[in-house]
Amino acid sequence: MVTTTVRFFIKNLLTFLLPMLIPLVVLSALSAFLTQQYVVNGIKSNNMNMLKQTKENIELLFNEQNALNLHIIASTTQFMNLKDMLNKPLPSAEDYQQLAVLKNFIDSPSIASSYIDSIYIYLNNDNQRYISSVTGGFIELGEDPDHLWFDSYQKHAHHEEIWTESRKIPRYNLNDEIEEADVITMYRHFKVSDDNTGVIVLNIKREYIERRLNDLATAKGQLLAVVDQQGSVIFHNNAKYELSSEEMQQVISSKNSAVTMQTSNKEALIHMIYSETYDWTFISVTPKQSLYTALTRLLRIGAVLMVMALLAALLLAFQLTKKNYSELQIIMSILNAAEKGKPLPLHRSKGNNVYSQIIRSLLQNFIEHNYMRVQLSESQYKTQAAQFAALQSQLNPHFLYNTLETIHWKAAGYTDGPNELTSIVEHLSDILRYSLDGQNGLVPLNVEIANTKSYIAIQKTRYGERFDIWWEYEEELEKYQVLKLIFQPLIENSLQHGLSRSDQKLAVKIKIQRYGNLLRLAVIDNGDGISEERMVELRTRLFSDTADANHIGLINTQRRIQLAYGHRSELCIKSRPGRGTLIDIKLPIS
Structure with missing residues (x-):
């Protein structure tokens, strides 16, 4: 029984588990595959769009320098005069008026654009003077703490038109203390004439640009950076992911817009866009681990669902197995009862x-x-x-x-x-x-009546006129079959108990009638009758397996009737003390 129960449990478990797990596994695998493809393609598309947008926005910030350069070219006479003013020991009042016009030219964008820290315009002159958006007039090198820009200019003056540096500008605050401003400085050569050249220095606030980069919707740990050709990072967002100089140089040297590279930190997906205007490379570095966050979450959900499906299948299999085990117990009890010949046990199946x-x-x-x-x-x-x-x-x-x-x-x-x-x-x-x-079963009614009359004749010889017997039936009933020797035990019972009383003549009536499919045989006498207590005892013994010496004829007749006709027959005894007894038999006929 234990082995059968285990088999039922395994079968039921598989019945519930497989329909749940197979679609779940297939759906999870398909979802994981599609999610991976979507994530990779989606990240690539999003990153390239983000880099294009960042490139356009940053280039727009530095386009102020182009406007300044175009204005200088268009105002050649004014800037020729500016060089003369810069070379004079002391400018005249007229020079200061013209200088005010030029100052407005560089102060206007600096004031209007919050991302511009300062603008310098320098023309080669003997006094090393320049005009600045942070001062009111001319300023000489050394008067302002910020003078490193001039060193960079001299270093790049003969071979580069535009270059960029990340710098910290020293400045005096209101308390005459020096503070540093973190800026991105873009240098641009300009030429007023063949022997009149200079540089436009545009200082952009790093904080402003990096804040704009941080506002972009990026993946977890994604790095956005702008790098020059030397591999130096000009600015970047606040991502913790970093690349070494060698790794950055390797990325720049790659000609592909999207590469996968194993860095010192983790494997990353890298996308790039090159800016020909400023010779910059816009880079997006996304750790692969962050790409599959949704996939990991999806797999975890799938694992949780599988565990829940397993628990549900175990519970359902246990309940069904319990029910099957109960049904098996009922089956075994019924089989055992049938084998032993006992009545079938009652049971209700739920x-x-x-x-x-x-x-x-x-x-x-x-x-x-x-x-x-x-x-x-x-x-x-x-x-x-x-x-x-x-x-x-x-x-x-x-x-x-x-x-x-x-x-x-x-x-x-x-x-x-x-x-x-x-x-x-x-x-x-x-x-x-x-x-x-040879006939031990049924005989025609007329044959049974003739045999019974022979028995009555013998009893008449013995008892004489002490009893009378008469028959009441229709001749057409003689064709029906009845059990052999069915009347003799009944008449004998009436004579045995009725003739014990000597003061009255015994009368016995045998009445035969038909009621539908039943033939009624009644033996009626006017003997002493049977008491109520004796009647109860007689009926009990009549339908039991025990023998009774006083009523052996009745008991034998009852058993023969049951064997021949079964439940379709009936033997009934009615009696009143001092009035007589009625033995009524009903037999089925065809």
């Missing part, structure tokens, strides 16, 4: 599924068939036992029959003809012959 209905139907048919076979075997056994007992009882009557024939001839020989004794012997011989013939 299930109403097809599987349970099939089991109940097959089981009910099998058990009922088996039970009926047992009952039939028992009935056949009882019939055979009764027949065997009848055969045994026939041995002595057969011998007696032959002896009676001898007595008949001897008695007739003594009187030279029939006499009362020969009449008794003839009736007794008829009764014995009727009992010993």
Whole structure:
């Protein structure tokens, strides 16, 4: 039973688990594959769009320098005069008026644009003077703490038109203390004439640009940076992910817009856009780990769902196995009862599924068939036992029959003809012959009546006029079959108990009637009757297996009727003390 239960549990578990797990695994794998493809393609597209947008925005910030350069080219005369003013020991009042016009030219964008820290314009002059958006007039190198820009200019003056540096500008605050401003400085050469050259210095606030970069929607740990050709980072967002100088140089040297590279930190997906205007490279570095955050979350959800599906399948399999085990116990109890010949145990199945209905139907048919076979075997056994007992009882009557024939001839020989004794012997011989013939079952009613009359004739010779018997029936009923020797035990019972009273003549009436498919045989007498207590005892013994010496004829008749007709027959006894007794038998007829 334990092995069967385990098999049921495994079968039920697979029945519930496979339909849940297979679609879930396929869906999870497909979702993971599609998500991976979508993430990679989506990140590539988003990063390239982000880099293009960043490139356009940053280039727009530095376009102020182009406007300054165009204005210088368009105002050649003014800037030629500016060089003269820069070379003079002391500018005149007229020079200061013209200087004010030029100052407005560089102060206007500095004031209007919050991202511009300062603008310098320098023309080569002997006094190393320049004009600045942070001062009111000319300023000489050394008067302002910021003078490193001039060194960079001299270093790049002969071979580069535009270059960029990341610098910290020293400045005096209101307390005459030096503070540093973090800026990105862009240098641009300009030429007023062949021998008049200079530089425009545009200082952009780093904080402003990096704040703009940080405002962009990036993946977790994604680095956005702008790098020059030397691999130096000009500015970047606040991402913790960093590349070394060698790694940055390797990225710049790559000609592909998207590469995957194993860095010192982690494997990363890198996208690039090159700016020809400023010779910059805009770079996006996305750690692969952050690319698959959604995929990892999806896999975790899938794992949780699988665990939940497993638990649900275990619970359902346990409940179904418990139910199947209960049904098996019921089946075993029914089989054991059928095997031992006991009545089928009552049970109620709570299930109403097809599987349970099939089991109940097959089981009910099998058990009922088996039970009926047992009952039939028992009935056949009882019939055979009764027949065997009848055969045994026939041995002595057969011998007696032959002896009676001898007595008949001897008695007739003594009187030279029939006499009362020969009449008794003839009736007794008829009764014995009727009992010993081969028909042990049903006989026509007229044959049974004739045999019963022979028995009554013998009893008349014995008791004389102490009783009267008369018949009441229609002749058309004589064709129906009845059980052999069915009247004799009933009449004998009436005579035995009715003739014990000597003060009244016994009257016995035998009434035969038909009611539909039933034939009613009634034996009615006016004897002493039966008391109520004795009646209860008689009815109890009549339908039990115990024998009763006082009513053996009635008990035998009841059992023979049950064996021949089953539940379709009925034997009923009614009696009133001092009034008489009625024995009523109903037999089915066809």
